[in-house]
Amino acid sequence: MTHVRGTAVTAFGRLEGSTTLSLMGDAAATALDDSGLERGAIDGLVTGYSTTMPHLMLSTVFAEAFGLRPAYAHSVQLGGATGAAMLMLGDLLVRSGEARNVLIVAGENRLSGQGRSGAIQALAQVGHPTAEVPLGATVPAYYALAASRYLHETGARERDLAELAVLMRRHATDTGGAHLAAPVTLAEVMASKPIASPLKLLDCCPISDGAAAVVLAAEAANGPAVRIAGAAQAHTHQHVSEAPDDIAAGARIASARALERAGIGLADIGYLAVYDSFTVTLALLLEALGISAPGAAGADARAGRFGRAGPLPLNTHGGLLSYGHCGVAGAMAHFVEAVRQMTGRCGARQVPGAPAHALYHGDGGVLSSHASLVLERTR
């Protein structure tokens, strides 16, 4: 059984002077303190990647810098799904017995290290090098294509997508460390400048600096505890040009398998941690996961279903859309928030009645790679 033993998230935003390794080290040190383990107890290390520090061997570069000599090290690259995939790998390592205490850590100075234009160009490369990128396409454009189909097929309106941006900002307003914390109205989202229609600036997550870390372990610490009860992936395509018409099908496939492995159903889930690089990402995922009816994610948000006091709280830290997006660690923040809500550690933003089960889902590429994890409170 894999227990979540320690968690950490740094502030997200512009963190001048930070580097990939300094941010990873900050989060790792805090997560280790939280776990109550000495760094010598870490025998497994899982890292992601960093666009500001491309390296063939990021895991061992970090291990050397942080003073670890793990028995197992691995760098994972699955775009936005990397964080969830790293946590799934950590679960596999613990359950197989290959490692007892796995440090999962990511961080990147994505904003201050290269600026927005550099990041936009670097990220666009998830597109096809000859058939997509040379057309002047960007990640927002890839997701905007998906958004145009979403609106066309479901009858949802742009203002429905905007509801999700309003909700994430509302959640970030009292989350310490959030990149964007000033409340926004529906009208402000709708009036924000166009990026790639139908997506506007406030439909898009910011580019941030930041880091997150998690310690997964074979033994739980004292006090409230959470375990990984099920995990699964699905990979349906890479490029939006080759995506199935049901573009988010991978979310349905991965989450169904993760829930089956956990031995529970969607109705048992009391908290949602869902990747939200764009408002349409969140809408498509919530609907593919079976949480909302087709086209209804925005209406569900408007009705209060996903608020802190609602029946199914969602990304209560503010998500990528408002807490911020620094790459791999951006989606790990959703996991950390879920664990803290389940263990009653969220202070003023604590949801009523610590949830017994949470569903965590990430996607990478253009809804290409998916990883789902089911979390369960054990005491």
Add this chain to the structure above:
Amino acid sequence: MSADPQPGAIALERCRRCGHAWVLGRRRCPRCGAQEIERSRAAGRGRVHATTLVHRAPDETFASIAPYRIGLVDLDEGPRLMAHLRGEVAIGSRVAGRIETVAGRDIPVFGPDDGEPSDEPAT
């Protein structure tokens, strides 16, 4: 494109074993795994599957022509490809297109299908 006998035609690849067709250059059929690949030309006609008007360009070259419309077009031969779109077209519109030079790059550009026979028939 100077050595191309049909300048402007959109290249297709088709599996000789299973007939699957695609536009992203590949050495092996992604459906059946065969390596017998036939290169052919699309007639350049299809239907718009998705569309976006890009305002925030990735670089200065594209910023100089922004906003520009990008779409996914379902070619009559089967494959879906990304293209620039011109004129009054929306999801579901019939479109016709070919390779043109835009912002210094040779890319597929589609516009409303005028209904005339294509001058770049499939071979």
